[in-house]
Amino acid sequence: METTKKPVPPSDDIDLMRYVSLFISNWLWIAAALFLSLCIAYFFNQYSQKVYRVNSTLLIKEQQTSGAIANMEQIFAGNVYNPYPNLDDEVAILKSYTLNHRVIQEMPEHHVAYIPVSRNGIQGQRTYKTSPFVLNSFADRQSTGIQMTIRFTGADTYTVEIDEDKAKEKGIDSGISDADSGREYRIGEVFQGYGFRFTLERRDSLKQIVEGNRWLVWFESPEILANRYRSALKVEAVEDYASVFNLSFEGYSPQQGADYLNTLMTMYIRQGMEWKSRAADNTINFIEAQLGLISDSLRLAENTMESFRLNNRFVDLTLEGTLVLEKLEKLEGEKNALDLQMQYYRYLLDYLNSRDATENIISPSVMGVTDPMLIKLVTEFSTKQQQRKQTAFAVNDRSPQIEMLDRELEDARAALRENVNSAISQLKLSADNVNGRISTVEKELNRLPGTERRLIGIQRKFDLNNSVYTYLLERRAEAGIAKASQITDNRIIDEAMVQNSVRVKPMEMRNYLIAMLLGLLIPMLLIVIFDLMNNKIISRHDIERLTKAPIIGYISHSEYNVDNPVAEKPGSTLAESFRAVRTSLAFYTGQTKCPVIVISSPISGEGKTFVSVNLATIISMMNKKVLIVELDLRKPRVHTILKAGNGHGMSQFLSGGATFEEVIVPTEIENLWFAPAGPVPPNPAELIGSPKMAEFIEKARDEFDSIIIDTPPVGIVTDALLLNQLANVILFVVRQRYTTRGSVQLLDEIYHKGEMSNVALVVNDISTTGYYGYGLRYGYSLGYGSRYYDPGNYYTKGGGKSSGYYTND
Numbered sequence: 001m002e003t004t005k006k007p008v009p010p011s012d013d014i015d016l017m018r019y020v021s022l023f024i025s026n027w028l029w030i031a032a033a034l035f036l037s038l039c040i041a042y043f044f045n046q047y048s049q050k051v052y053r054v055n056s057t058l059l060i061k062e063q064q065t066s067g068a069i070a071n072m073e074q075i076f077a078g079n080v081y082n083p084y085p086n087l088d089d090e091v092a093i094l095k096s097y098t099l100n101h102r103v104i105q106e107m108p109e110h111h112v113a114y115i116p117v118s119r120n121g122i123q124g125q126r127t128y129k130t131s132p133f134v135l136n137s138f139a140d141r142q143s144t145g146i147q148m149t150i151r152f153t154g155a156d157t158y159t160v161e162i163d164e165d166k167a168k169e170k171g172i173d174s175g176i177s178d179a180d181s182g183r184e185y186r187i188g189e190v191f192q193g194y195g196f197r198f199t200l201e202r203r204d205s206l207k208q209i210v211e212g213n214r215w216l217v218w219f220e221s222p223e224i225l226a227n228r229y230r231s232a233l234k235v236e237a238v239e240d241y242a243s244v245f246n247l248s249f250e251g252y253s254p255q256q257g258a259d260y261l262n263t264l265m266t267m268y269i270r271q272g273m274e275w276k277s278r279a280a281d282n283t284i285n286f287i288e289a290q291l292g293l294i295s296d297s298l299r300l301a302e303n304t305m306e307s308f309r310l311n312n313r314f315v316d317l318t319l320e321g322t323l324v325l326e327k328l329e330k331l332e333g334e335k336n337a338l339d340l341q342m343q344y345y346r347y348l349l350d351y352l353n354s355r356d357a358t359e360n361i362i363s364p365s366v367m368g369v370t371d372p373m374l375i376k377l378v379t380e381f382s383t384k385q386q387q388r389k390q391t392a393f394a395v396n397d398r399s400p401q402i403e404m405l406d407r408e409l410e411d412a413r414a415a416l417r418e419n420v421n422s423a424i425s426q427l428k429l430s431a432d433n434v435n436g437r438i439s440t441v442e443k444e445l446n447r448l449p450g451t452e453r454r455l456i457g458i459q460r461k462f463d464l465n466n467s468v469y470t471y472l473l474e475r476r477a478e479a480g481i482a483k484a485s486q487i488t489d490n491r492i493i494d495e496a497m498v499q500n501s502v503r504v505k506p507m508e509m510r511n512y513l514i515a516m517l518l519g520l521l522i523p524m525l526l527i528v529i530f531d532l533m534n535n536k537i538i539s540r541h542d543i544e545r546l547t548k549a550p551i552i553g554y555i556s557h558s559e560y561n562v563d564n565p566v567a568e569k570p571g572s573t574l575a576e577s578f579r580a581v582r583t584s585l586a587f588y589t590g591q592t593k594c595p596v597i598v599i600s601s602p603i604s605g606e607g608k609t610f611v612s613v614n615l616a617t618i619i620s621m622m623n624k625k626v627l628i629v630e631l632d633l634r635k636p637r638v639h640t641i642l643k644a645g646n647g648h649g650m651s652q653f654l655s656g657g658a659t660f661e662e663v664i665v666p667t668e669i670e671n672l673w674f675a676p677a678g679p680v681p682p683n684p685a686e687l688i689g690s691p692k693m694a695e696f697i698e699k700a701r702d703e704f705d706s707i708i709i710d711t712p713p714v715g716i717v718t719d720a721l722l723l724n725q726l727a728n729v730i731l732f733v734v735r736q737r738y739t740t741r742g743s744v745q746l747l748d749e750i751y752h753k754g755e756m757s758n759v760a761l762v763v764n765d766i767s768t769t770g771y772y773g774y775g776l777r778y779g780y781s782l783g784y785g786s787r788y789y790d791p792g793n794y795y796t797k798g799g800g801k802s803s804g805y806y807t808n809d
Contacts, residue, residue, distance in 0.1 A: 052252070131207075134201055138198055146163055174194050232250050262496050536741070566618050600731070636677035688722045732747055
């Protein structure tokens with residue numbers, strides 16, 4: 001019989017209701033996982049280190065004044081070239097390692113970690129300024145990162161236990177004699193060993209030291225602390241383009257964070273003032289050096305003038321001499337100004353060649369240089385210097401930003417050096433011109449009398465040195481005024497306060513939410529994975545997606561230690577499931593006289609023999625004569641269940657060695673007759689396919705109301721296929737949690753190829769305990785007109801073989 005039907009391919013659609021049922025059936029596992037995850041979250045929230053955020057506000061703004069004082073302040077503050085500081089650079093300075101290292105050095109309390117340890121060994125929260133004792137260091141450097149356990153043996157005594165493995169790892173010897181090892185120390189006594197040298201002191205009289213208390217203590221490295229703190233520091237503008245910044249820090253104690261932020265802001269402002277003072281001091285020192293040089297010349301000129309006046313009391317300048325002196329003094333003043341500019345140019349060349357970036361460059365206006373191009377180039381060079389210096393606070397010297405700034409700085413240096421060399425050449429020409437004019441005036445001087453000539457020369461030197469000295473004194477006074485009037489450009493708007501701190505870690509509600517999600521998702525995911533990895537038939541859905549063959553009924557798991565529970569427990573739930581199958585068979589056989597029911601299975605062990613015997617028994621209870629034929633000629637088992645002999649059997653009848661009457665034997669069950677398999681033949685398939693098989697069925701139909709034939713599994717041999725033309729219904733038994741999906745696909749191929757007609761499925765061994773499937777459930781009756789019997793969902797668990805369940809097919 002051929003058909004155009006095609007096998008049903010496995011569907012990839014996700015059955016949501018099936019997985020919902022899986023989750024519901026495994027709710028205990030999910031609940032246990034949820035409880036465990038919430039417990040973990042609780043202990044994490046309880047014992048993990050608390051982290052607090054503190055905030056402060058800082059104003060970073062350049063102050064502006066007016067007039068000459070403003071100009072001098074900008075000159076000596078070192079930012080005349082950039083009166084409005086780059087705010088990004090200031091943020092980099094706040095987060096710089098150098099500044100943070102200075103801050104750490106100012107806070108010795110941060111150098112030591114104090115953690116209480118309970119009597120059962122559980123570590124508590126790290127404390128800050130709340131421990132009953134404090135370690136006072138008596139060494140420039142203590143061993144860092146080596147934990148010590150301090151155990152108080154009394155109100156004034158304690159012992160110290162060192163993490164020796166960590167000390168050996170760092171290559172530190174104990175330095176403690178055997179006599180001192182493990183001894184008690186008194187409060188205030190110096191402990192020395194393992195690179196430590198400190199005393200333990202009471203923090204204050206209000207905090208009592210309790211005997212038996214333990215503390216875990218270690219010294220922190222200032223270098224590591226500086227990097228840790230700068231990483232935990234956040235600096236953000238309150239608004240875009242604003243000069244007010246919010247500083248936030250996350251630490252293990254609100255007081256620790258507040259102390260750090262307040263010290264950081266104070267040190268930042270102090271550092272800014274130091275930089276300004278250093279720039280002003282550089283300018284004043286330069287002027288002082290020039291004053292030192294000119295003061296000697298002025299003193300010598302004064303002495304010479306005084307000596308000449310003593311020796312020549314009645315000599316005075318004539319009108320002509322006075323005019324000559326005025327001309328010379330004017331020219332000498334011009335020459336002196338040129339000399340000062342020349343000194344500044346030489347200073348610039350020395351500065352550029354020395355590449356010393358630690359000192360700020362002095363402004364040209366200090367020495368009276370007004371060349372706009374030079375001022376512009378000096379401004380650009382100084383700006384690049386400041387940018388490079390401030391960027392170096394945040395990145396290392398090999399970073400791309402530093403390399404780019406170095407190239408720009410070298411370009412600015414070359415341009416400035418070229419301009420200075422050109423200015424020196426121009427200055428030399430101007431000096432030569434002034435010297436020529438001085439020579440001309442000096443010729444006029446030679447016409448005067450010798451005494452007057454000497455007086456003019458002395459007066460000339462004195463006036464020249466005095467004017468230069470006076471000029472430098474004025475510049476120094478301006479510089480001093482500017483330095484004295486310096487005020488900080490930055491202000492602390494809001495100090496960090498403990499009462500404004502916020503705990504940020506652990507985030508308890510978030511942790512509980514994450515734990516809840518993981519506690520639900522992980523077991524659900526595992527259930528889905530196990531389901532996808534399973535290749536056994538678990539649910540009705542598994543059968544429906546693999547084959548279109550109808551399901552005729554469901555047999556529950558046998559809990560009885562008997563081979564034929566229907567006969568011995570006719571009122572049991574198991575017997576009711578066979579009654580449901582019997583009722584459904586009536587739909588398939590209709591009014592057929594003596595229907596022939598062939599029972600097989602895909603593979604051995606699925607319970608086809610168990611179903612055959614119990615189905616025959618339940619039909620016989622309707623006062624119908626039932627014949628059960630054992631055609632599993634290779635491995636007969638029915639006769640052992642029915643406790644019948646296996647003498648003359650089907651193999652002998654089919655081979656002509658026995659008559660129909662000799663083969664048919666009664667059983668202990670009323671209305672149930674049995675045709676045993678007989679001796680195992682060498683050619684069972686040929687015997688079953690012979691005309692004698694049809695002859696046997698014809699004779700049996702004349703004497704019985706129903707015929708049930710137990711055949712071998714179709715996945716092993718094809719005996720059941722040979723009976724297709726003789727059978728009214730072919731039942732395939734599939735066993736939950738045992739039959740593979742591939743076996744069901746094999747049945748589907750047979751069904752759609754038309755090799756068997758009137759095929760139906762019986763699902764065997766349905767467990768009564770919920771676990772891992774749905775829809776495999778028997779009922780007391782089947783609805784007619786429907787392909788499936790589906791009285792409701794039923795979840796199964798286990799699937800182990802009962803002692804009363806016959807599986808050896």
